[in-house]
Amino acid sequence: MSAHSHTLEHAKEQVKLTPKREAVLNALLMTEKACSAYELIDFCKAKLDLSFSAMSIYRILDFLKEQQLVHKLEVANKYVACAHISCDHQHGAPQFLICESCDKVKEIHIEQSINDALKDNIAKAGYTLKSPQLELTGLCENCSE
């Protein structure tokens, strides 16, 4: 059993997935990168022999996002499987490093001290921070050589 099948089993223990929903999560785990809805449609057709309309894919992605099995990257308009599906504990707001070359996404933990400092800095400017999902763009270890 591969690593992502293991993750898929964990997900199925957390929430009951219809076959379509399971397939989309599986696709995201298989690609190991951020995908747009349309990229997922193409991938499912080519690799899983499954057809999805855009409407369907968006609904499934919305559901998976609500279940926190999938994150939406607001900047890139892409979706990525949550990196913590197999964890037993709760996680705070996700933060993402996105490789602008290969679309690989790493979900990281930003140190609490940085988060706190950021929140203070922002409060000084008079704003109240909503959820600090950070999306930072750069080059991953493979692409920066």
Place this chain on the structure above:
Amino acid sequence: MSAHSHTLEHAKEQVKLTPKREAVLNALLMTEKACSAYELIDFCKAKLDLSFSAMSIYRILDFLKEQQLVHKLEVANKYVACAHISCDHQHGAPQFLICESCDKVKEIHIEQSINDALKDNIAKAGYTLKSPQLELTGLCENCSE
């Protein structure tokens, strides 16, 4: 002469602007908030009696962005005039607080210590940060009451 006309003169000293480009920058300075391309089209038509096609507005905005007179907010897909046009010195990467209620944008300075900590945190994950333009969403001082 109003504050934004003053800013516009400064911009024209830095780079030669065609009438269309000047009008778009002027519109952004007048609105004092973040605007999408289409919002700018509407504004220019209603307030300046100028017609722009979408293609034109995007090209003009891209140019202004390259000249760093305008910033693009990647999450909101909106554009905002740079807050530092009238400054004489160079600025680092901008960081924005966006009010999700009224679209008001404040361009802030995040303390260098936070930036450095963030960069270190990210390097530990193996990524090389590109430009750390941060866009954080919350409520401004007026909307959070």
Place this chain on the structure above:
DNA sequence: ACAAAAAATGTTACCTCGTAACACTTATGC
């Protein structure tokens, strides 16, 4: 087990955003 209700998915239609490619106009350099 069956019927009703709820949930999930399919289909149709359409809107918004963004941009390639070609055409035309204006500005610049010699």
Place this chain on the structure above:
DNA sequence: GCATAAGTGTTACGAGGTAACATTTTTTGT
């Protein structure tokens, strides 16, 4: 003045996204 470069206009279209209605599947209650 002419050739070239830059800027803008026009046409066409794809990606992204979703409302509304229809159909199918699953769940729920008896």
